[in-house]
Amino acid sequence: MDYNNLSAFGEVREYESMAGHVTLGVGGAARCYFRPHDLDALVASMTKIPSEIPLLVIGRGSNLLVTDAGFDGVVIDLASLQGISLDGTLLHCQAGCRMSQVAARCADAGLAGAEFMATVPGNIGGGVAMNAGAFGHQFSDILQRVALLHRDGRREAVAADALKMAYRHSVLPTGALVVGAEFELQRDDAEAIRGRIRAMRTKRGVSQPLAQPNCGSVFKNPPGDHAARLIEAAGLKGERCGQAQISPQHANFIVNLGGASSQDVLHLMTVAQRAVKLQSDIHLEPELKVVGSWCEQ
């Protein structure tokens, strides 16, 4: 494929390091990085990408790691899809809206239900794909409908139920991109909503290593337990591989001390999985989405 054909629809960069597009700051190169101008350009571009070329859609890269070998396909960054509108208690967002901005917008409008988004550093599309959540709330609580774009350029609106959302899990049709989402919220006092957001932010600042590059929770919490507790119990807080470290502050976070590789991070994940299996006979399932080949334990 001649990737320059996509430049009519947006910004194209070949052999783009993914380290600059994920919050952990590690990763190999994408054969092609593509940031469409807007939704119409994205729709038009889909038919220009042959079906055999792999696609990877990204938001803020806040739960994503591309292996050091890179990604031999097109990475689509939906950051330009920023539309947001309110219709009574219904909120419509395009996929590139930041969750924190959505939470702030809802608070200003006196609409409750999206406060948890203020503490999750991803975009709406990534939030739908991951069923992101915090403080006992998650996307599936308020999500009504999702706008999808299929690889053949077909657009479809589906009810949230169709995504079979569960803890940090959604089932999207193969190859489909989330381009928008609709949420049902409830009226409440704006200052009360802002107060809840402030309280959530304060809690986060104390418990998580937010000053260092990281990717949020590396593993899902197993039923009835916490991945962080299990990793700490296995004696791995502070464990290092190269420039990656299991955070001394929160054992389910891996931080980049500066110049870490994806391999460093994956090695620590393997070490944690093995140690927790040995110590507690529990398999830790990654929450972090790893793109590329990796032998999960």
Ligand SMILES: Cc1cc2nc3c(=O)[nH]c(=O)nc-3n(C[C@H](O)[C@H](O)[C@H](O)COP(=O)(O)OP(=O)(O)OC[C@H]3O[C@@H](n4cnc5c(N)ncnc54)[C@H](O)[C@@H]3O)c2cc1C
């Ligand atoms: C400091 C920190 C704290 C965090 N706290 C939380 C938390 O409390 N709760 C929580 O749930 N998560 C948390 N996370 C993880 C992360 O923010 C969420 O998983 C978020 O939903 C990812 O959004 P993103 O836009 O960054 O997606 P990305 O990381 O870019 O992508 C994640 C996955 O979603 C897919 N995807 C992204 N956009 C789309 C789209 N438009 N259509 C289809 N698929 C798509 C990607 O292909 C990938 O598989 C945290 C991360 C960090 C760094």
